[in-house]
Amino acid sequence: MEEVISLKGLSKAFNKKTAVDSIDLSIIKGEVFGFLGPNGAGKTTTIRLITTLLGKDSGTVMINGHDIDKDPIKAKTSIGVIQQQISLDNDLTVFENMVCHAKYHKIPKNIAMEKIERLIDYLDIEEYRNYKINNLSGGWKKRVSIAGALIHEPPILFLDEPTVGLDINGRRTIWDIVKQLNSDGTTVFLTTHYIEEAEVLCDRVAFINHGKIVEVDTPENLCIKVGSTAVEAFDGHKKTEYSYFSSREAANAYAGTLGSEYTVLIRNTNLEDCFVKMTGDSVGDQK
Numbered sequence: 001m002e003e004v005i006s007l008k009g010l011s012k013a014f015n016k017k018t019a020v021d022s023i024d025l026s027i028i029k030g031e032v033f034g035f036l037g038p039n040g041a042g043k044t045t046t047i048r049l050i051t052t053l054l055g056k057d058s059g060t061v062m063i064n065g066h067d068i069d070k071d072p073i074k075a076k077t078s079i080g081v082i083q084q085q086i087s088l089d090n091d092l093t094v095f096e097n098m099v100c101h102a103k104y105h106k107i108p109k110n111i112a113m114e115k116i117e118r119l120i121d122y123l124d125i126e127e128y129r130n131y132k133i134n135n136l137s138g139g140w141k142k143r144v145s146i147a148g149a150l151i152h153e154p155p156i157l158f159l160d161e162p163t164v165g166l167d168i169n170g171r172r173t174i175w176d177i178v179k180q181l182n183s184d185g186t187t188v189f190l191t192t193h194y195i196e197e198a199e200v201l202c203d204r205v206a207f208i209n210h211g212k213i214v215e216v217d218t219p220e221n222l223c224i225k226v227g228s229t230a231v232e233a234f235d236g237h238k239k240t241e242y243s244y245f246s247s248r249e250a251a252n253a254y255a256g257t258l259g260s261e262y263t264v265l266i267r268n269t270n271l272e273d274c275f276v277k278m279t280g281d282s283v284g285d286q287k
């Protein structure tokens with residue numbers, strides 16, 4: 001398995017408050033890797049550090065074998081970034097924005113035109129090519145951002161909260177684009193606080209909370225670690241208690257011991273359960 005991103009002891013503080021706390025991480029070629037954590041956990045800061053949009057305090061970042069301190073240009077040509085805040089020029093059209101991206105990457109004009117046409121086709125944005133960004137919905141802006149980030153054909157793509165603010169159709173469209181890119185060979189690193197998004201897209205997930213990595217594994221293994229069957233017991237007033245078991249039989253046996261005042265639901269454990277159990281926090285918590 002080929003490692004395409006390696007982080008060792010990556011740290012960053014803002015005004016003495018630690019945002020990213022000595023992160024070690026290894027991303028494997030061809031995977032969709034999800035960074036899952038609540039607001040303020042340090043997801044965006046980590047992406048900005050890896051992609052050199054922000055300077056780190058300490059640690060090393062290797063991208064495709066290139067150290068971002070020693071070989072920043074080679075490291076940067078391997079990556080495309082779609083930031084949490086969309087960074088497109090609102091007064092330019094979709095096509096003009098793509099031309100700007102090509103110029104930024106110093107792609108010769110004739111090659112750039114070919115690449116832009118291919119991307120317009122790949123991401124199905126022909127209908128909107130002459131629309132100003134200002135006149136597009138959030139979902140289409142996201143799609144155009146992805147097109148721009150792909151102009152130099154990076155083998156690794158970072159997406160920071162790719163579907164935040166999108167309706168369910170917009171979200172599913174972005175999911176399909178990510179799946180398509182990944183099946184065409186792109187390694188994807190995305191952040192999200194949507195459990196469903198991580199479950200649908202990610203081969204492996206890291207839980208991040210208060211700047212620290214809490215766990216890294218496949219969604220399936222995380223659920224096995226916690227116990228793959230969940231029992232929700234509602235006491236009829238305010239409180240639901242969650243318990244986890246390694247088998248349905250064990251869950252049923254436990255449910256049988258609960259008094260008749262409880263309403264009981266037995267179901268499969270999901271990533272949200274894992275996050276809460278492993279961090280003691282909720283993924284949706286506002287910090």
Ligand SMILES: Nc1ncnc2c1ncn2[C@@H]1O[C@H](COP(=O)(O)OP(=O)(O)OP(=O)(O)O)[C@@H](O)[C@H]1O
Pocket residue numbers: 014015018019037038039040041042043044045046084193
């Ligand atoms: N430029 C900055 N100056 C000061 N503090 C910052 C800055 N950027 C981030 N922080 C702080 O660092 C911490 C981590 O923020 P970050 O944006 O990385 O979180 P996040 O996991 O991406 O959250 P969200 O889900 O809301 O996007 C927060 O406490 C945030 O307030």
Ligand SMILES: [Mg+2]
Pocket residue numbers: 043044045084160161
């Ligand atoms: Mg963020």
